[in-house]
Amino acid sequence: MTMPATVADWLSPDRAALLVYDMQIGIARQVKGADETIHRIAKIVAVARSAGMRIAFCRHLSLPKPWMGLFATRMAMAWQCTDDPEKVKPWFLRDSEAVQIVPELRPQEGDFVFDKLGMSAFEGTPLQLAMRDAGLSALAICGIAMEIGIEPTCRHAADLGIVPILIEDACGHGDVEAGRRSVESLRFMGDTIVTNSGAFLAAMSRPA
Numbered sequence: 725m726t727m728p729a730t731v732a733d734w735l736s737p738d739r740a741a742l743l744v745y746d747m748q749i750g751i752a753r754q755v756k757g758a759d760e761t762i763h764r765i766a767k768i769v770a771v772a773r774s775a776g777m778r779i780a781f782c783r784h785l786s787l788p789k790p791w792m793g794l795f796a797t798r799m800a801m802a803w804q805c806t807d808d809p810e811k812v813k814p815w816f817l818r819d820s821e822a823v824q825i826v827p828e829l830r831p832q833e834g835d836f837v838f839d840k841l842g843m844s845a846f847e848g849t850p851l852q853l854a855m856r857d858a859g860l861s862a863l864a865i866c867g868i869a870m871e872i873g874i875e876p877t878c879r880h881a882a883d884l885g886i887v888p889i890l891i892e893d894a895c896g897h898g899d900v901e902a903g904r905r906s907v908e909s910l911r912f913m914g915d916t917i918v919t920n921s922g923a924f925l926a927a928m929s930r931p932a
Contacts, residue, residue, distance in 0.1 A: 731919050732927035734862050737777040741860050744781045745867025750822025761896040762828050764921050765866050775928040780836040782845045786814035843873040844880040862887040866894035871902035882915035889917045
């Protein structure tokens with residue numbers, strides 16, 4: 725076994741894929757600073773694509789109202805700041821504008837786009853199967869939101885034996901302090917490699 729020695733080694737396209745997490749119209753418009761995050765991710769996606777790295781996009785869905793049980797309704801009440809279950813509305817119904825990836829990051833034919841109901845991009849999705857089948861052992865992650873779904877995805881990846889690589893400055897957050905705590909927690913655990921967009925771009929641009 726040869727252990728990768730650097731972030732660039734881990735980011736080799738034959739070892740790692742790139743996950744763009746929940747960069748949807750309905751989510752980006754809720755997050756302050758989303759335009760800058762989109763700009764950075766667009767550069768990351770472009771250089772990853774040029775380097776031959778596999779790219780995946782996940783999208784968060786809401787269940788239709790008749791399918792919303794106690795858990796889904798309770799979560800929607802919390803997010804929509806209401807104590808009345810009857811006032812809850814599914815924000816991210818399939819094929820709605822809110823679910824679509826922002827135009828600046830529109831997926832291409834060779835990209836893997838999948839939907840999820842949970843916060844981890846691995847829970848109830850084909851992501852793990854697709855990575856295993858392609859022989860990939862690491863996942864670079866960027867998107868929105870750090871404290872909501874990216875931290876759980878990093879932790880879930882680690883539990884599956886997949887090395888998460890967090891591109892910290894290409895991750896948006898709904899709450900600055902909560903986002904900071906998430907990154908600090910991942911650093912403390914040590915199973916996530918924390919890097920930045922500059923290092924990612926440099927790794928993708930180096931000669932094979």
